[in-house]
Amino acid sequence: MTTPRTEHLVLPGVLTAGQAAATVAGILAVQREDGAIPWFRGHHLDPWDHVEAAMALDTAGEHEAAERAYLWLARHQNTDGSWYAAYADGQFDDVTDRGRETNFVAYIAVGVWHHYLSTGDDTFLERMWPAVYAAVEFVLRLQQPGGQIGWRRDDDGTDTADALLTGSSSIHHALRCALAIAEQREEAQPDWELAAGALRHAIRHHPERFLDKNRYSMDWYYPVLGGALTGAEAKARIEEDWDRFVVPGLGVRCVVPNPWVTGGESAELALALWAMGESDRALDVLQSIQHLRDEDSGLYWTGYVFDDDAVWPRELTTWTAGSLLLAVAALGGHEATCQVFGGDLPVGLDSDCCA
Numbered sequence: 001m002t003t004p005r006t007e008h009l010v011l012p013g014v015l016t017a018g019q020a021a022a023t024v025a026g027i028l029a030v031q032r033e034d035g036a037i038p039w040f041r042g043h044h045l046d047p048w049d050h051v052e053a054a055m056a057l058d059t060a061g062e063h064e065a066a067e068r069a070y071l072w073l074a075r076h077q078n079t080d081g082s083w084y085a086a087y088a089d090g091q092f093d094d095v096t097d098r099g100r101e102t103n104f105v106a107y108i109a110v111g112v113w114h115h116y117l118s119t120g121d122d123t124f125l126e127r128m129w130p131a132v133y134a135a136v137e138f139v140l141r142l143q144q145p146g147g148q149i150g151w152r153r154d155d156d157g158t159d160t161a162d163a164l165l166t167g168s169s170s171i172h173h174a175l176r177c178a179l180a181i182a183e184q185r186e187e188a189q190p191d192w193e194l195a196a197g198a199l200r201h202a203i204r205h206h207p208e209r210f211l212d213k214n215r216y217s218m219d220w221y222y223p224v225l226g227g228a229l230t231g232a233e234a235k236a237r238i239e240e241d242w243d244r245f246v247v248p249g250l251g252v253r254c255v256v257p258n259p260w261v262t263g264g265e266s267a268e269l270a271l272a273l274w275a276m277g278e279s280d281r282a283l284d285v286l287q288s289i290q291h292l293r294d295e296d297s298g299l300y301w302t303g304y305v306f307d308d309d310a311v312w313p314r315e316l317t318t319w320t321a322g323s324l325l326l327a328v329a330a331l332g333g334h335e336a337t338c339q340v341f342g343g344d345l346p347v348g349l350d351s352d353c354c355a
Helices: 017-030 047-059 063-076 100-106 109-119 122-142 166-186 192-203 217-225 231-245 263-275 279-288 318-331 335-341
Strands: 093-099 250-254 259-262 302-306
Touching: 017 122, 017 231, 017 279, 017 318, 047 063, 047 100, 047 109, 047 335, 063 109, 093 259, 100 109, 109 122, 109 166, 122 166, 166 217, 166 231, 192 231, 192 318, 217 231, 217 263, 217 302, 217 335, 231 250, 231 263, 250 263, 250 279, 259 263, 259 335, 263 318, 263 335, 318 335
Parallel strands: none
Antiparallel strands: 250 259, 259 302
């Protein structure tokens, strides 16, 4: 095992160098030899959170471990370009949810581009391009005439037309990363550019095209985190619901009005704030969730019910730790993370065709 590089993962009131190394080691301890990164040992793996944890490993220079995670995805990709929504943590990777969720499928593009920017490994990019290409093509088959992306294909092959704002915002980010990969390979993908533009237009101007999930904090900040809203639009959206979702000193509610703050949503909000240029507020949010840290493992509890002064659920999840490391890496100037989340990506073609 290599020694984690943690100089850019040190943040006052959040992580010391030793704590950062322990968090990286906590994720590595959960990762299996075949590269799979379940939520925790004995629980399932989903493709989105698996990628999030792999990206966190790259922030600490654990490139071999991250690559093994991506190669696990390449080996398990379905013939239609998708992955199933959940795989058991076991010898045979039994599928526990045979649905195929579009934002889960798309996220490989974000991880692969992040790994390439972290390593400069052209051979890796060449090897993973077929998986990224097939994944994007699968996702875009579920794009609706209004630009939004249907969130799931059922096991019987039935496509869901309903779209989720959080999922579509994540897909918008993934499409931009996929376009960056295509540019690097000098393989133009004009259909992807059009799709990204139509999706961005729907996110910015047509909330009615998405299922109403505005009780969930992810629907609040994900249009910013996914890069569809920037500048004044992003600031206005964050300000509008700040007091609704942020609990000072504790973190971000997952769902209002539930008295439950979660580490993953808090870290993602911090990453979105950093992307907006609001590093001070991002730091405040990250400092506020250190009560979720488990010093023995270096990992973080998923959430905390503050009315009951209770950690819940009793899960130390790799993706919570991963989201925190990515936010810290952005604040610490880790180049690959800054490029992937800071807006330095292709934007696609602006489109008013779906107005």
